[in-house]
Amino acid sequence: MAIDTQPGHRLDKRPGGNGTPPVVRRILLDNGALSALVVMVVAMTFMSGDFLSTQNLLNVGVQAAVTAILAFGVTFAIVSGGIDLSVGSVAAFSAVMLGWFTTTEGMPVFLGVLLAILTGTACGLVNGLLISYGKLPPFIATLAMLSAARGLGLVVSDGTPITLPESMSWVGQTLGEWLPVPVLVMIGMGLITAVVLQRTYSGRSMYAIGGNEEAAHLSGIRVPRQKLVIYALVGTFAAVAGIVLATRLASAQPQAATGYELDAIAAVVIGGASLAGGVGKASGTLIGALILAVLRNGLNLLDVSAFWQQVVIGAVIALAVLLDTLRRRA
Amino acid sequence: MSKRKSTSAVILATTVALTASACGSGSNSSGGKDDVKLGFAISALNQPFMVQMKKGAEAEAKAQGASLSVQDAQEDASQQANQVQNFTSQNVKSIIINPVDSDAAGPSVKAAGNAKIPVIAADRGVNKAKVEATVASDNVEGGKMAAKSLAEQLGGKGEILHLRGQVGTSSSRERAKGFTEGLKNYPDIKVVSKQPADFQRAKGLDVTTNVLQSHPDLDGIFAENDEMALGAAKALGAKAGGDIKLVGFDGTPEAIKAVKKGSISSTVAQQPAELGKMAVRNAMRVVEGNPVDPQIKVPVKVVTKKNADRFS
Numbered sequence: 001m002a003i004d005t006q007p008g009h010r011l012d013k014r015p016g017g018n019g020t021p022p023v024v025r026r027i028l029l030d031n032g033a034l035s036a037l038v039v040m041v042v043a044m045t046f047m048s049g050d051f052l053s054t055q056n057l058l059n060v061g062v063q064a065a066v067t068a069i070l071a072f073g074v075t076f077a078i079v080s081g082g083i084d085l086s087v088g089s090v091a092a093f094s095a096v097m098l099g100w101f102t103t104t105e106g107m108p109v110f111l112g113v114l115l116a117i118l119t120g121t122a123c124g125l126v127n128g129l130l131i132s133y134g135k136l137p138p139f140i141a142t143l144a145m146l147s148a149a150r151g152l153g154l155v156v157s158d159g160t161p162i163t164l165p166e167s168m169s170w171v172g173q174t175l176g177e178w179l180p181v182p183v184l185v186m187i188g189m190g191l192i193t194a195v196v197l198q199r200t201y202s203g204r205s206m207y208a209i210g211g212n213e214e215a216a217h218l219s220g221i222r223v224p225r226q227k228l229v230i231y232a233l234v235g236t237f238a239a240v241a242g243i244v245l246a247t248r249l250a251s252a253q254p255q256a257a258t259g260y261e262l263d264a265i266a267a268v269v270i271g272g273a274s275l276a277g278g279v280g281k282a283s284g285t286l287i288g289a290l291i292l293a294v295l296r297n298g299l300n301l302l303d304v305s306a307f308w309q310q311v312v313i314g315a316v317i318a319l320a321v322l323l324d325t326l327r328r329r330a
Numbered sequence: 331m332s333k334r335k336s337t338s339a340v341i342l343a344t345t346v347a348l349t350a351s352a353c354g355s356g357s358n359s360s361g362g363k364d365d366v367k368l369g370f371a372i373s374a375l376n377q378p379f380m381v382q383m384k385k386g387a388e389a390e391a392k393a394q395g396a397s398l399s400v401q402d403a404q405e406d407a408s409q410q411a412n413q414v415q416n417f418t419s420q421n422v423k424s425i426i427i428n429p430v431d432s433d434a435a436g437p438s439v440k441a442a443g444n445a446k447i448p449v450i451a452a453d454r455g456v457n458k459a460k461v462e463a464t465v466a467s468d469n470v471e472g473g474k475m476a477a478k479s480l481a482e483q484l485g486g487k488g489e490i491l492h493l494r495g496q497v498g499t500s501s502s503r504e505r506a507k508g509f510t511e512g513l514k515n516y517p518d519i520k521v522v523s524k525q526p527a528d529f530q531r532a533k534g535l536d537v538t539t540n541v542l543q544s545h546p547d548l549d550g551i552f553a554e555n556d557e558m559a560l561g562a563a564k565a566l567g568a569k570a571g572g573d574i575k576l577v578g579f580d581g582t583p584e585a586i587k588a589v590k591k592g593s594i595s596s597t598v599a600q601q602p603a604e605l606g607k608m609a610v611r612n613a614m615r616v617v618e619g620n621p622v623d624p625q626i627k628v629p630v631k632v633v634t635k636k637n638a639d640r641f642s
Contacts, residue, residue: 050543063536159381161584249531249564255376256532300540306497306526
């Protein structure tokens with residue numbers, strides 16, 4: 001993939017520069033999702049004495065990891081004006097394939113992981129083919145995959161969870177005392193997302209296609225081929241998320257990650273991406289996933305009633321996006 | 331134009347072939363003496379519990395020489411209504427239904443009754459419609475047994491976390507009811523946190539991790555199913571089953587293994603395969619014109635390290 005010379009999209013600096021107050025203020029004003037996250041963290045710190053500890057913050061990171069990795073992938077689809085509803089199912093299917101390769105087939109772990117990731121890529125390619133050459137709307141193509149991949153996972157596993165070999169469990173644990181591997185994988189995938197979006201031909205094409213598909217086509221972008229790349233990437237990211245989830249549980253479960261596609265889409269949209277396409281960033285998606293994780297963590301710490309939790313989650317999603325829209329209008 | 335036509339012909343042919351092969355592998359015709367056809371509408375095959383129930387039912391059908399067609403509603407009550415309707419129009423001899431929702435199953439079961447097809451309810455009951463028999467384990471009783479088991483292991487006092495299942499489901503409601511009633515005999519046990527983890531292992535892990543931050547002195551955990559208990563065991567690490575007692579519900583093969591290993595202290599075992607078996611057996615009794623008991627309770631049992639060998 002050649003690094004293209006910049007076509008018109010502004011390169012935003014990732015938030016977090018040097019910490020002088022005016023800069024902080026500008027970053028917060030520039031990024032609605034980040035200010036929402038800061039507000040939530042401050043509020044949680046006041047409401048629960050257990051929130052602001054290193055251990056708990058690491059927990060939040062670990063709990064955000066799977067959603068964030070899925071959401072990074074979905075960012076590609078959404079930036080290009082598409083959508084991918086199949087990521088939860090593809091994640092579970094890839095995890096089941098990992099379990100099947102490493103236990104039933106007795107393959108070495110690295111080979112199993114590689115094949116599991118390729119499973120996700122293959123599912124994504126099928127989505128891409130249906131969308132590019134079958135001319136199916138992304139919503140429909142990936143809806144079909146949502147069902148098919150879930151079913152394939154059940155077929156391969158015969159509906160029962162597959163216990164992963166002991167040698168794999170370190171992926172879901174910590175390196176040394178502190179560093180949780182899922183968080184490292186999340187950061188790694190986030191950096192890849194940022195680089196793909198900002199620095200590669202494919203990334204630039206995603207913005208171009210999402211901004212105006214006809215214009216992208218007329219300016220010489222091979223739209224169908226780029227869409228194959230986009231959905232294959234989404235599938236690959238979903239597989240990585242599935243592997244992280246399975247290793248955390250030391251078990252590959254065919255029914256895992258049900259409904260996670262909605263969390264992933266929520267994270268992307270909270271992070272400032274537009275469902276109309278052409279807008280979206282890796283940093284925003286990460287913040288979106290962190291907002292959801294902080295929220296779920298906080299609701300547990302505060303022992304909020306089960307019925308109210310769903311109401312609160314809905315309200316916070318709406319508020320976070322509202323904050324961003326208001327800021328843009330101002 | 332002709333190219334496009336041939337492409338669509340290929341797509342059509344593939345679809346037909348896929349459907350046919352899927353149906354072939356789905357229905358389990360064993361071709362017995364009279365080849366009695368039974369239909370089994372199951373709520374969701376994405377849970378190990380339901381898969382076990384299906385396996386028990388299939389084994390019993392084979393033993394009885396009946397053919398059993400299994401349909402999976404994927405937790406969708408309206409899809410299940412369609413499936414029961416299809417069974418009715420296929421004129422199966424009897425329908426076994428494992429309802430997605432006890433109320434929503436009523437109308438389609440009633441329609442089957444009007445077509446003179448006897449219906450057996452499995453695991454969950456059907457409301458406002460006549461069934462020949464309901465085969466179920468007693469969730470309220472199981473909840474009480476879980477409370478007793480946890481309380482005895484804690485020596486009658488301590489702080490506990492109660493992991494709730496999917497809110498609003500009858501199994502979660504009944505297990506919680508039994509558990510709360512059972513705890514009344516142990517006034518020194520305090521439920522310090524009651525949080526939903528939707529019957530899922532990943533959520534059981536996350537919620538337990540979070541609650542341990544606000545209640546680091548936890549003595550015990552009751553999870554309304556084994557999947558959440560297995561997640562909680564993961565969160566507790568070395569403390570699971572030792573410093574912090576952990577009681578699950580269902581008795582899935584993986585949980586029984588964990589009980590043997592000691593990371594889950596005990597679990598209330600339902601017998602899903604037995605549920606499926608009893609459902610088919612009673613369906614056959616009805617088909618053959620024999621009387622059946624309208625309420626068939628498949629017993630639940632507490633599995634501890636001592637008796638775990640008998641459950642695997």
